[in-house]
Amino acid sequence: MSDILNAILERGDLAHLALFLWACAATAQAYLAMRELGEATRRLDAFVRELARFNRHFRSDP
Template identity: 60%
Template sequence: MSDLVNHFAHRGDLAHLALFLWASWSTALLIFSLRELTGAMRRFDDFVRELARFNERFGNSRFGNSDGKTEQRPARHSRAVRAEDGPGEDLPRVRRSSRAH
């Protein structure tokens, strides 16, 4: 390794050596990060699969029956938006004052 550094130092190519080392470490870090990311995605996929299996076995009987039919879940909000409502119908009305300020 020192022979390689001496060769680059003798020719005055230390900037090229630094650039090569930086690129090598950057590539190694990228490969390591991608490997860790794929491992995390695999573990998350396993978790979701196990969660789906759990829900199949011990699903909430209030919303799902053993025959696979599901009941209608209650709305999350206090007022469910109807299909015939136009955009913004569920928003409160703002009164405009007739007087100019």
């Protein structure tokens, strides 16, 4: 990894390095956000299923 960094620094291409690091950070953040959204969706689905089960159990039909 340091060889790549040294090559970039020697050529003076810091803007590309900064852009690459920004893109990596943005991609990682988007991945984490999507993972959290998936977990929240699963929790909501479990809650709705339990609520439906509760309603079936305590239905007020004679």
